[in-house]
Amino acid sequence: MYALNRTDDGDWSNEKSCVCLWNLDRRSLRSKQADLVLDVPAAVTSVCCHPKQPALIAGGLYNGEVVVWDTSRTQDPVLAQTGMSADSHREPVYQVAWVPLQKKGELGVLSSSSGGGVLLWLVDSDQGRMVLSAAYAFVRQQVPHSSSLKIRGSSTVGVTTLALSPWDSDTFLVGSEGGLLLRCSFSSQTPAAVAPEGRSVSPRAPAVFSFRPSSGPVHSVHCSPFHRNLFVSAGTDGLVHVHSMLQADPLLSVRVSDWYVFQVQWSPSRPLVFAAATGQGEVQIFDLARKSLRPAATIQDGAPDQTATCLAFNGPNPRLLAVGKSDGTVGIWQLSSVLMEQSPTESFQLEQIANQVAE
Numbered sequence: 010m011y012a013l014n015r016t017d018d019g020d021w022s023n024e025k026s027c028v029c030l031w032n033l034d035r036r037s038l039r040s041k042q043a044d045l046v047l048d049v050p051a052a053v054t055s056v057c058c059h060p061k062q063p064a065l066i067a068g069g070l071y072n073g074e075v076v077v078w079d080t081s082r083t084q085d086p087v088l089a090q091t092g093m094s095a096d097s098h099r100e101p102v103y104q105v106a107w108v109p110l111q112k113k114g115e116l117g118v119l120s121s122s123s124g125g126g127v128l129l130w131l132v133d134s135d136q137g138r139m140v141l142s143a144a145y146a147f148v149r150q151q152v153p154h155s156s157s158l159k160i161r162g163s164s165t166v167g168v169t170t171l172a173l174s175p176w177d178s179d180t181f182l183v184g185s186e187g188g189l190l191l192r193c194s195f196s197s198q199t200p201a202a203v204a205p206e207g208r209s210v211s212p213r214a215p216a217v218f219s220f221r222p223s224s225g226p227v228h229s230v231h232c233s234p235f236h237r238n239l240f241v242s243a244g245t246d247g248l249v250h251v252h253s254m255l256q257a258d259p260l261l262s263v264r265v266s267d268w269y270v271f272q273v274q275w276s277p278s279r280p281l282v283f284a285a286a287t288g289q290g291e292v293q294i295f296d297l298a299r300k301s302l303r304p305a306a307t308i309q310d311g312a313p314d315q316t317a318t319c320l321a322f323n324g325p326n327p328r329l330l331a332v333g334k335s336d337g338t339v340g341i342w343q344l345s346s347v348l349m350e351q352s353p354t355e356s357f358q359l360e361q362i363a364n365q366v367a368e
Contacts (some may be wrong), residue, residue, distance in 0.1 A: 024052045028068065030080065033329070033341065047078055047086055057105045067118045075139055078133050078333065083313055087193045088226040089132045089139050095207040096141040100124035104171055109178055110142075112297025117142060123167040123186060126212070129195075144214040145193070146201035152189065153219045165203070172230040176237035180254075183216070184227025190242055192218040192254060201307060221258050223250075229272040235280035235356065236363050243270035249285050249295070253363060263302050265293050272319050278327035278349050286317035292332050294348060298358055308332060312339050 029043035052071035059065035064081040065088070074097060079088040092098040107116045108129065118130045118139065128252040129143040167186035183191045193215035201212040217303035225245030233239035238254040247266045250259035268288035276282035281297040282305070296305040303327040308330075316335040323329040327349055330342045 023073070025050055026053045028053055028056060028066065028078070032056060036201070042354070043368050045080055047080070049076075054101050055104050057107060057118075060108055060114075061274045064097050066106060067103045067105045067288055069120055069122075073098035073100060073102060074123065075102060075118060075128075075130055077118065077139070081136075087137070087322075088134050089137050091130065091141075096128075096209055097237035098122040098126060098128065099206075100167075103169055104275055106171065108173060119171070119173070119181070121168040121183070123163070123169065125172065127168060127181075127183065141210050142210065143195070144201075144208055144210045145189070145197075145215045146203045146251040147183065147185070147189075147216060148214065151199070151202055151214040152191065152216050156205075163277060170228060170230050171227050172240065174232050174237070174254075175234055181215075182230045182232065182240060182246070183228050184242060186226045188225055188227060188244070190220040190222060190227055190230070192220070197248060218254075219257065228270060229274075233275050233276045233280070233359075234277055234357040235275075236359055239363050240335075240357070241273045241275065241283055243268045245272040247287075249273050249283065251297075251359050261297075263295060265295075265304075266291070269316075271317065274320060274322060276327065276348070277324050279324050279351055282348055283319055284322070284330060286320045286332065290315045290317050292317050292320055292330070293299040293343075294344075296348070297332065297362065298352065298355060306345070308342055309342075310334075313354060314365045347355050 026049050028047040029314045032044050032046040044296040053068050054071050055069040057067045068076045074091050076090040077088045078086045080086055102120050102122050104278045106119045108119045110117050117344050123125045128141060130139040131142045133140050149164050149166060166189055167184055169186050170184040172182040178196050181193050183193055194217050197213050197215040199214040201214040203212055223244050223246055227242055227244040231240045240252050241249055241306040243249045247270060249263045249265050251261040252259050265285045266287035266289055270285050270287055273283055274288045283290055284294045286292050292308040293304040299305060317332055318335050320334040321331045326342050330344055332340045
């Protein structure tokens with residue numbers, strides 16, 4: 010488990026921070042003392058663990074840098090970094106993800122920022138640097154138009170969240186500050202209608218399909234691990250939308266909160282279960298197998314004014330759910346067997362949802 014923390018109260022662009030890691034399998038686990046602390050000279054805005062090498066962690070910084078740490082290196086855990094070069098982001102990096110590369114077994118790092126760019130990096134551990142492999146840019150004039158999409162505001166689409174399809178290595182999803190929700194292709198060869206900004210790689214326009222936009226920023230998108238065409242999205246409207254990759258309108262919308270929803274994630278063990286972190290400090294867990302669209306469980310810990318900013322299921326141990334709060338605390342919750350064990354008809358029910366036509 011990992012957590013982020015800020016160490017100053019000054020300007021975010023010059024603020025130091027740290028990444029804290031705990032081993033939940035240790036008998037001597039101490040909740041108030043991390044097993045490892047990575048000190049970072051800038052504010053850390055996102056992290057992602059390598060799916061196969063647990064010692065590797067990718068991080069995005071407020072100053073636009075992308076870093077990969079190797080926690081097995083005790084002297085200097087920084088394995089590679091972008092630095093502040095012409096290739097790096099100019100805006101805070103709000104999400105990073107490990108992405109399979111064309112060479113079998115190798116992974117790169119995908120990063121996104123509010124400046125409208127998504128960048129794919131190769132990790133050159135020998136040179137200690139990140140090498141830009143591909144650049145993607147989002148301009149409203151190049152976004153495919155759905156019947157409900159109206160082009161307004163700035164021409165650049167500020168990316169707030171992204172998700173990779175576990176079923177199709179060419180597909181990824183993007184949510185934006187303006188409420189746009191896009192299906193994209195890594196293999197797109199369409200030149201982006203933006204200035205290259207001195208980058209070593211010319212940016213491409215990856216958007217191939219637009220979903221119905223939200224009324225405000227999209228904070229989170231997550232693809233179903235059980236169905237290739239289903240994903241969920243959430244944001245400032247307090248709703249979680251269940252989408253099909255093949256339809257512009259959502260199949261289902263669930264009221265989660267009267268405030269923002271900051272993250273939504275499908276369960277890794279139950280095809281019809283997802284959890285959502287809310288601005289009211291609660292985590293709501295929904296089970297679409299139930300007749301009612303009310304929460305199957307609610308997690309409330311601490312004061313209501315402490316926003317639940319993030320959550321994550323534990324893939325190897327799906328009984329565990331981690332929840333991060335705006336006061337810097339992280340809680341680990343153990344789920345009941347009802348929320349873990351798949352019923353014999355659950356996959357069929359999920360298929361029924363995926364096959365329905367949006368109203």
